[in-house]
Amino acid sequence: MKHLLGIENLNKDQIMNILETAVSFAEINQRQIKKVPTLKGKTIINFFAEPSTRTRTSFEVAEKRLSADTYNIAVSGSAIQKGETLADTALNLQAMGPDAMVIRHSVSGTPQLLTEIMDCSIINAGDGFHEHPTQALLDAYTIWQRKGGFEGLKVALLGDIYHSRVARSNIYLLNKMGAHVSISGPGTMLPKEVEKMGVTVEKLPKYAVQDADIVMMLRVQNERASNLLYPDVREYSRYFMLTPELLKLAKKDALVMHPGPANRGVEIDDVVMDGEQSVILEQVSNGVNVRMAVLYLLLGGADK
Amino acid sequence: MKRESINVKKVLLNETEMGKIIDRMVYEMIEHLSLLKNVAIVGIRTRGVVLADRLIKKIEEKEHVKLATGTIDIALYRDDFCKNLSSPQTGPSVLNFDPEEYHIILVDDVMYTGRTVRAAIEAIMDYGRPKSIKFVSLIDRGLRELPIHPDIVGKVIETSPEDKVAVFFKETDGEDKVVLG
Amino acid sequence: MKLVIKNGTVVNPLVGKTEKTSIVIENGKVTEITAKPDTKDAEVFNAEGMFVAPGFIDIHVHFRDPGFEYKEDIFSGLEAAAAGGFTSVCTMPNTKPAADNVETIRYMYERAAKGNGVKLYPIAAATKGLKGESLAPIGELAEGGAIAISDDGRPIQNTDLLKRVMEYASTFDMMYVSHSEDLYLSETAQMNEGYYSTVYGMTGNPVVGEASQIARDCMMAEYLKLPIHIAHVSAALSVDIIKFFKERGAKITAETAPHYITLTDEALGGFDTNTKINPPLRSEADRLAVIKALKDGIIDAIATDHAPHHQREKEVEFNNAPSGIVGLETALPLVLKLYHDKELPIERIVELFTAGYKIMGIDGGKIEVGAPADITVFDPDYQWTVDKNMFKSKSRNTPFHGFHVKGAVSATIVDGKIVYSRDF
Numbered sequence: 001m002k003h004l005l006g007i008e009n010l011n012k013d014q015i016m017n018i019l020e021t022a023v024s025f026a027e028i029n030q031r032q033i034k035k036v037p038t039l040k041g042k043t044i045i046n047f048f049a050e051p052s053t054r055t056r057t058s059f060e061v062a063e064k065r066l067s068a069d070t071y072n073i074a075v076s077g078s079a080i081q082k083g084e085t086l087a088d089t090a091l092n093l094q095a096m097g098p099d100a101m102v103i104r105h106s107v108s109g110t111p112q113l114l115t116e117i118m119d120c121s122i123i124n125a126g127d128g129f130h131e132h133p134t135q136a137l138l139d140a141y142t143i144w145q146r147k148g149g150f151e152g153l154k155v156a157l158l159g160d161i162y163h164s165r166v167a168r169s170n171i172y173l174l175n176k177m178g179a180h181v182s183i184s185g186p187g188t189m190l191p192k193e194v195e196k197m198g199v200t201v202e203k204l205p206k207y208a209v210q211d212a213d214i215v216m217m218l219r220v221q222n223e224r225a226s227n228l229l230y231p232d233v234r235e236y237s238r239y240f241m242l243t244p245e246l247l248k249l250a251k252k253d254a255l256v257m258h259p260g261p262a263n264r265g266v267e268i269d270d271v272v273m274d275g276e277q278s279v280i281l282e283q284v285s286n287g288v289n290v291r292m293a294v295l296y297l298l299l300g301g302a303d304k
Numbered sequence: 305m306k307r308e309s310i311n312v313k314k315v316l317l318n319e320t321e322m323g324k325i326i327d328r329m330v331y332e333m334i335e336h337l338s339l340l341k342n343v344a345i346v347g348i349r350t351r352g353v354v355l356a357d358r359l360i361k362k363i364e365e366k367e368h369v370k371l372a373t374g375t376i377d378i379a380l381y382r383d384d385f386c387k388n389l390s391s392p393q394t395g396p397s398v399l400n401f402d403p404e405e406y407h408i409i410l411v412d413d414v415m416y417t418g419r420t421v422r423a424a425i426e427a428i429m430d431y432g433r434p435k436s437i438k439f440v441s442l443i444d445r446g447l448r449e450l451p452i453h454p455d456i457v458g459k460v461i462e463t464s465p466e467d468k469v470a471v472f473f474k475e476t477d478g479e480d481k482v483v484l485g
Numbered sequence: 486m487k488l489v490i491k492n493g494t495v496v497n498p499l500v501g502k503t504e505k506t507s508i509v510i511e512n513g514k515v516t517e518i519t520a521k522p523d524t525k526d527a528e529v530f531n532a533e534g535m536f537v538a539p540g541f542i543d544i545h546v547h548f549r550d551p552g553f554e555y556k557e558d559i560f561s562g563l564e565a566a567a568a569g570g571f572t573s574v575c576t577m578p579n580t581k582p583a584a585d586n587v588e589t590i591r592y593m594y595e596r597a598a599k600g601n602g603v604k605l606y607p608i609a610a611a612t613k614g615l616k617g618e619s620l621a622p623i624g625e626l627a628e629g630g631a632i633a634i635s636d637d638g639r640p641i642q643n644t645d646l647l648k649r650v651m652e653y654a655s656t657f658d659m660m661y662v663s664h665s666e667d668l669y670l671s672e673t674a675q676m677n678e679g680y681y682s683t684v685y686g687m688t689g690n691p692v693v694g695e696a697s698q699i700a701r702d703c704m705m706a707e708y709l710k711l712p713i714h715i716a717h718v719s720a721a722l723s724v725d726i727i728k729f730f731k732e733r734g735a736k737i738t739a740e741t742a743p744h745y746i747t748l749t750d751e752a753l754g755g756f757d758t759n760t761k762i763n764p765p766l767r768s769e770a771d772r773l774a775v776i777k778a779l780k781d782g783i784i785d786a787i788a789t790d791h792a793p794h795h796q797r798e799k800e801v802e803f804n805n806a807p808s809g810i811v812g813l814e815t816a817l818p819l820v821l822k823l824y825h826d827k828e829l830p831i832e833r834i835v836e837l838f839t840a841g842y843k844i845m846g847i848d849g850g851k852i853e854v855g856a857p858a859d860i861t862v863f864d865p866d867y868q869w870t871v872d873k874n875m876f877k878s879k880s881r882n883t884p885f886h887g888f889h890v891k892g893a894v895s896a897t898i899v900d901g902k903i904v905y906s907r908d909f
Contacts, residue, residue, distance in 0.1 A: 008684075023396055024377060024394035024397075027396035028397075033430045036380040036381060036427075036430065037380070037426065038380040038381070038382075085797050085800040086801045086802055087800040107802035108675075108685055109755075113802070127686070128686050128804075129688075131686070165686060168686060191682070192691075196680050197683065296380070
């Protein structure tokens with residue numbers, strides 16, 4: 001495996017291998033000295049063409065703990081707005097000789113296009129509404145650590161599925177691992193024919209959450225309200241917020257997850273967010289473990 | 305962990321021979337232990353761990369002591385990472401003691417180029433600064449590439465770089481033997 | 486100068502004949518159709534094993550001239566047309582300046598006159614600046630030689646204005662060509678809305694946008710008792726609506742493009758910006774419905790919607806790429822697949838490539854004694870691999886690069902002159 005573009009093209013064994021490898025890194029991240037020399041002399045570019053704090057930081061921490069040399073490039077706007085083509089941008093970055101590039105881009109498919117232009121490993125850190133594979137992997141790692149496996153788990157995935165790359169990657173991953181995903185969100189946030197991806201679509205969250213082992217919330221982007229997706233925050237939270245009452249419908253030991261950054265009082269109630277069932281901060285810690293594992297496996301040479 | 309298949313050219317040690325050698329190594333290690341306090345025995349993943357476990361058991365039985373133990377994984381410290389075929393499988397390292405307070409005896413099944421030991425030393429150093437590190441190996445097959453030598457060795461054999469040396473353990477492989485392939 | 490196209494299978498659907506014969510051409514006109522031609526002093530084109538058809542017409546191309554000559558100009562566009570077997574083309578008005586003034590129409594004719602001979606018929610803008618706000622000077626545009634009117638690429642959303650455009654244009658016998666799209670539904674869309682837009686994570690443009698505008702425009706045509714032509718039909722629902730109004734007797738004609746019978750929205754999985762087209766590639770069910778409509782006569786013509794864009798404009802993130810692909814030089818083999826798959830007889834294939842004459846009210850589409858010798862000769866079985874770098878067009882934006890295809894243009898003849906011949 002040279003690139004990580006999405007979960008769609010991974011199989012169960014590859015996913016398990018990443019999760020198992022992450023265990024080694026979890027141990028390193030518990031040490032006093034949280035650094036190993038594995039990627040000494042390797043150059044990794046973090047190319048973020050969309051604002052991101054936590055994913056970028058998480059990658060950067062992972063890279064530095066593996067002793068790679070990392071460079072952050074934050075670009076606002078697209079190449080074309082500067083009169084440069086994507087190909088030109090890519091070739092310029094290529095000329096800096098990176099061994100890997102981590103890319104976040106607002107346009108779906110851009111990481112894949114880059115693999116056709118650049119020689120280095122490309123790691124998708126989120127593209128448009130398409131995929132966010134490392135987020136799904138860290139969610140999976142969290143579930144695996146807490147639940148011991150995936151087979152037969154019921155996962156409720158709630159909120160803006162339409163605009164969520166996290167949702168797509170998680171649906172692929174959880175299906176491959178034998179979990180069952182139920183989704184719910186306002187009709188404007190459900191993409192067409194999403195049931196063909198192998199999920200159960202429920203009108204209201206209370207049906208999706210029923211007996212769930214995992215309740216996974218998605219971020220509602222406030223700025224999208226103007227985009228005719230929902231009337232206002234008040235109405236959204238009334239019907240789609242994860243409240244303690246709603247959570248009671250899930251299994252007693254259900255985990256509450258959120259890819260962050262969470263909008264308290266919009267999609268998730270404070271009490272739930274800070275409650276005992278919430279593993280939201282654990283997800284963040286696990287992000288570093290999983291990203292270290294991904295970098296380790298991708299940069300470990302040719303898997304031919 | 306299942307070992308990869310090996311085309312056996314010659315059996316170097318059978319079960320009896322291997323048992324005697326391990327017993328002798330145990331005595332040598334006990335001598336060291338009597339000189340030192342705070343000794344920890346650490347196996348190098350994956351086969352060094354099997355040997356270390358056996359050594360620990362025998363020492364604890366003979367001396368009626370409880371030893372500090374650990375496991376070290378060197379995959380992340382290899383100097384040939386990225387040149388090798390693919391990312392080697394990793395497992396967590398476990399050191400359930402404060403390395404700063406201990407003398408560490410590292411254990412592996414076969415000593416060869418010395419690169420594994422170097423990586424293991426570096427890995428241990430990331431946990432802290434042990435009082436000392438010694439190295440114990442069942443087989444020393446020569447062909448060193450670094451100035452590193454075992455303190456206690458079971459048997460020295462002469463090999464060429466094309467040879468493979470494989471140690472089988474009852475615990476993982478069903479029998480004790482050392483073969484040349 | 487005498488030219489004999491010898492021993493080809495002449496497919497002449499408007500005359501109602503398909504026969505193996507030879508065609509004698511003198512002074513730009515067909516002078517004889519005979520099995521035993523006199524080849525003395527004549528240039529002979531051996532068409533053995535080939536089909537000889539009336540010159541093809543593409544009633545929907547974008548030549549980008551004036552204004553965007555770096556994408557295509559009239560000369561390169563006409564070369565591409567010749568290479569694709571087209572002896573006539575109708576150009577869409579979204580140039581810069583738009584073809585909403587008679588000077589631009591005249592400029593196009595003047596440039597085309599200096600070209601390779603392929604005939605160019607400009608379609609003029611329906612509204613000033615293609616803005617959909619006020620009437621273009623349709624009378625003067627007609628007088629200047631515009632063949633029809635359209636706001637292709639930026640369709641008229643205001644239904645009252647559409648009505649006025651059609652009413653006013655009828656005075657000058659100018660037909661409205663409808664690019665049917667609801668701009669509200671397609672504003673941020675990148676592809677067809679459906680399973681694949683969900684999976685690829687892109688905003689979708691639902692079939693409803695196209696179909697509802699087709700319905701509106703057909704209703705208007707029926708109400709006003711005026712003809713209308715529906716451009717680039719891409720969807721099953723659109724076909725049903727056209728069928729409905731045709732059966733009611735409305736004067737409706739329709740075209741589709743080769744890519745809608747070849748590819749579906751699944752093809753966007755590689756995020757190749759050369760699969761970004763408007764209307765978008767639709768579902769497999771839509772593709773099959775469009776093929777069936779060609780069979781049933783609901784769709785009358787093939788037009789390529791040849792839309793050149795420079796490589797640098799397409800080598801960008803998917804959302805930032807302009808829509809459209811070049812089509813002139815790949816149209817014939819893509820449509821001939823329906824012949825090889827036994828979906829359509831060769832007569833229907835030729836009909837689809839020549840129906841544009843009647844739709845646009847241009848003389849042509851028949852091989853007959855005395856008519857201008859506009860003829861397309863093609864080898865249905867020749868196999869080749871599409872190589873975008875061999876295109877005569879200035880642009881390379883095709884999703885078909887590397888496709889293995891069957892069927893190729895052997896010669897394109899305009900007014901008795903060979904304007905293109907393939908070196909086999």
